[in-house]
Amino acid sequence: MIRTIGVIGGGQLGRMMAIEAKRMGFDVITLDPQEHSPCGQVADEQIVAAYDDVKAIEELGRRTDVVTYEFENIAIASVQYLEQHGYRVTPSSDVLRITQDRLLEKRFIRSAGVACTDFAEINRVDDLPEASMSIGFPAVLKTVRGGYDGKGQWRVNSLDEARTAFSAAKGAQLIYERVVPFVRELSVVATRAADDSTVTYPAGENTHDRGILTMTAAPARVSDNARLRARSIATTIGKKLGIVGTYCVELFLIATGELLVNEIAPRPHNSGHYTIDVTQCSQYEQHVRAICDLPLAEPKLLSNAIMMNVLGVARGDHLTGEAELLSDPSIVLHMYGKRHAVDRRKMGHFTMLVDGAIDEPAIARAKAALAKLGWD
Ligand SMILES: Nc1ncnc2c1ncn2[C@@H]1O[C@H](COP(=O)(O)OP(=O)(O)O)[C@@H](O)[C@H]1O
Ligand SMILES: [Mg+2]
Numbered sequence: 001m002i003r004t005i006g007v008i009g010g011g012q013l014g015r016m017m018a019i020e021a022k023r024m025g026f027d028v029i030t031l032d033p034q035e036h037s038p039c040g041q042v043a044d045e046q047i048v049a050a051y052d053d054v055k056a057i058e059e060l061g062r063r064t065d066v067v068t069y070e071f072e073n074i075a076i077a078s079v080q081y082l083e084q085h086g087y088r089v090t091p092s093s094d095v096l097r098i099t100q101d102r103l104l105e106k107r108f109i110r111s112a113g114v115a116c117t118d119f120a121e122i123n124r125v126d127d128l129p130e131a132s133m134s135i136g137f138p139a140v141l142k143t144v145r146g147g148y149d150g151k152g153q154w155r156v157n158s159l160d161e162a163r164t165a166f167s168a169a170k171g172a173q174l175i176y177e178r179v180v181p182f183v184r185e186l187s188v189v190a191t192r193a194a195d196d197s198t199v200t201y202p203a204g205e206n207t208h209d210r211g212i213l214t215m216t217a218a219p220a221r222v223s224d225n226a227r228l229r230a231r232s233i234a235t236t237i238g239k240k241l242g243i244v245g246t247y248c249v250e251l252f253l254i255a256t257g258e259l260l261v262n263e264i265a266p267r268p269h270n271s272g273h274y275t276i277d278v279t280q281c282s283q284y285e286q287h288v289r290a291i292c293d294l295p296l297a298e299p300k301l302l303s304n305a306i307m308m309n310v311l312g313v314a315r316g317d318h319l320t321g322e323a324e325l326l327s328d329p330s331i332v333l334h335m336y337g338k339r340h341a342v343d344r345r346k347m348g349h350f351t352m353l354v355d356g357a358i359d360e361p362a363i364a365r366a367k368a369a370l371a372k373l374g375w376d
Pocket of ligand 2: 250263
């Protein structure tokens with residue numbers, strides 16, 4: 001029987017997972033190098049250690065009944081260690097190996113029969129001319145490992161710019177991708193259980209600013225057909241991956257109506273935060289259910305919603321304007337307890353429940369609400 005859940009990573013995703021786990025009666029121990037982490041603040045306990053500290057990982061395994069992780073840039077050796085020593089950990093190291101490496105991930109997507117962005121592997125500066133010949137410009141170079149929130153990415157329009165980006169990457173292995181002229185960015189958050197049952201939330205539409213998510217509106221303003229295909233792609237990918245837990249598939253919808261997968265996250269996702277406020281069972285609770293062998297719940301939307309990320313700015317650690325924001329009774333605020341509001345750091349988010357359809361006036365209302373917040 002599972003009583004205690006271990007979470008590698010103490011960020012906001014772990015925090016929201018822990019809040020749901022606590023509500024369901026589980027104990028939670030998180031592992032994160034940063035004391036008083038967002039997850040540590042709500043968990044029963046935090047082990048303060050690096051993600052690759054084997055002794056600490058061993059302790060986490062020993063003291064919990066199942067271990068999971070809340071982001072993919074952790075040492076794969078930690079997950080393998082748990083597996084090899086008989087501790088239960090999910091998603092598996094095989095899932096992590098694929099999803100933390102953009103090249104393996106794209107090859108996996110293709111092998112699953114799903115379309116993705118054109119790409120090439122860049123190991124040496126001499127690989128650039130051929131990649132640019134076959135794929136063209138504009139392009140984006142990304143580090144194969146370790147990137148998130150648009151970090152480790154360079155947009156390039158010429159071979160010269162590509163060479164400059166290669167130097168800036170300081171020897172890291174890169175992937176060369178065509179910049180996709182998408183009409184919408186979508187994501188589907190899904191959960192797969194060990195018995196192969198899968199639930200998918202309706203596709204949301206995402207807006208990014210320089211690679212960092214700023215807004216998700218759900219459901220996405222696309223045809224029913226595109227929404228259906230997006231959900232079916234997410235289900236296919238989850239089954240082929242054999243993942244157990246919540247995951248997210250990010251997609252580009254292009255003018256021809258085709259969907260191209262951008263990437264897979266093997267964990268709850270920023271674009272699924274809205275599920276806390278407008279579904280009977282959030283992406284975090286579904287994750288807890290999946291990793292604890294409990295049945296999954298219906299992923300039905302009870303209201304349309306717009307989620308806005310609250311990002312830090314260069315100065316000021318204290319949020320201002322909450323009262324003005326919450327004067328709109330359709331808004332729910334979630335803050336992550338981070339002590340320092342570094343520029344563009346994800347500090348919190350809010351969900352605006354939308355009565356009618358997702359449309360420009362609703363989006364303008366959400367943007368105006370965000371503008372009421374500041375940092376002091
Ligand atoms: N090939 C691409 N074409 C167009 N936009 C892209 C491409 N790759 C990334 N982007 C933009 O940058 C964002 C972040 O890139 P992504 O590959 O998802 O990396 P991560 O989320 O891990 O930082 C995407 O959501 C998208 O807005
Ligand atoms: Mg992404």
